[in-house]
Amino acid sequence: MVESKGGADGSDRDLSAGAPASRGRPGGALVLIGGHEDKEGAREILREVVRRAGARPIVVATLASEVAGELWVEYERVFRALGAGDVRHLDIVQRDQAREARWLEILEGAGCVFFTGGDQLKITSKLGGSRLADAICAVYRRGGTVAGTSAGASVMSETMLVGGAGEESAKVRGAVRMAPGLGLVRDLLVDQHFAQRGRLGRLLGAVAHDPRLLGVGVDEDTAAVIEPDRRLRALGTGAVYVVDGRSISHTNIGEEEEDRVLSLFDVRLHVLSAGDSFDLETGRPGCGQPR
Structure with missing residues (x-):
């Protein structure tokens, strides 16, 4: 994995992945899709996936699904x-x-590996620690794109969200469940179907458990595109939400009362629409125009 030199604010955040530090940053991009991307209309997100693959093959990985x-x-x-x-x-x-x-x-010569939705644990249990997982990382390192929708987006990070109550306030002993992901990007948590399933509470709860992790929530028909320079860009019809917990000054996450609502002070929330960006090194958002 690539080791970051840390953010401009002195943090130890490492948000790159794919190769030892001696090999430099990955040359490719990650496309994290929140699910239910448009497949019949303008198909903006899938069109972007095809554009990035260029003339090279697209490999569709259906490992997460029961209806592969x-x-x-x-x-x-x-x-x-x-x-x-x-x-x-x-x-x-x-x-x-x-x-x-x-x-x-x-995977030989692939320009893109595309993970479909389903259950992200099915992906990691089949691929984790295998030569095939290494080969997918190699596609990313040498300039290819790794894309995923729904569970296929969550699995990209080193730590992934695999469960937790949505559509309600987070509890100090809430059932937020996390597990190891594929590790293509570090110190990042990805949640999908974000606004549609009311998942802000569970993403806040996950960040409260480990504030070094940057929480990224992605709406349906929306993508968070992470470029080789470690700038995240929003694409699609919805929003990308970035929860930054490094500045948290107080939380009651360690209390024993299971039904106590989570208390969290000085957490930062950024909401990005199409064309907006977020610098994963400096922690700063930027305005932009949709492509």
């Missing part, structure tokens, strides 16, 4: 309609298949 075949048919159709000439299917059912050479061959 249906998702493969759908995404192959959309990507080809948007101009992709080579679309491949990565479909591992059991972890031992990650050792098979045929799956490594599918």
Whole structure:
């Protein structure tokens, strides 16, 4: 993994990933989609995925889904309609298949790996620590794009959210569950279907548990695009929410009363619309115009 030199404010935040420090920053981009991206209209987000892949293959990874075949048919159709000439299917059912050479061959020359939605634990349990996971990281390091929608977005970070109550106030002993992700980006938590499922409370609770983690919530039909220079840009019809807990001055997260509502002082919240950006090194947002 790439080791960051820290933010401009002296923090130890490390938000890059993919290779040892001696190899430098990853050359590719991450596209974190909040789910339910448009597949029939302007298809802005999926069009961006195809643009970034260029003439290189797009590999659709359906590892998270119970209906992998249906998702493969759908995404192959959309990507080809948007101009992709080579679309491949990565479909591992059991972890031992990650050792098979045929799956490594599918990734050769790939311009993008696209993770569909489903259950992010299915992705990490099949890929974690495997040569195939290393090969996906290598696509990212050498300038390719790794994209994911819904669970496929949450799995990108080193620590991922896998559960917790939405649509209600966070509790000090709330059931926020986290687990190791693929580690393509460090010190970041990604939550999806954000406004649609009322998940601000659970993202605040997750950041309160570990304020070194930057919380990123992504609405449906919206993407947070992380560029090689570690600038995050919002794309799509909704918003991207950034919860920065480094300045927290007080929280009651350590109290024993299970039903006590979470108390959290001096947390910073940034809301980005299409074209706006957030510098992951300096912690500063920037205004922009949609592309």
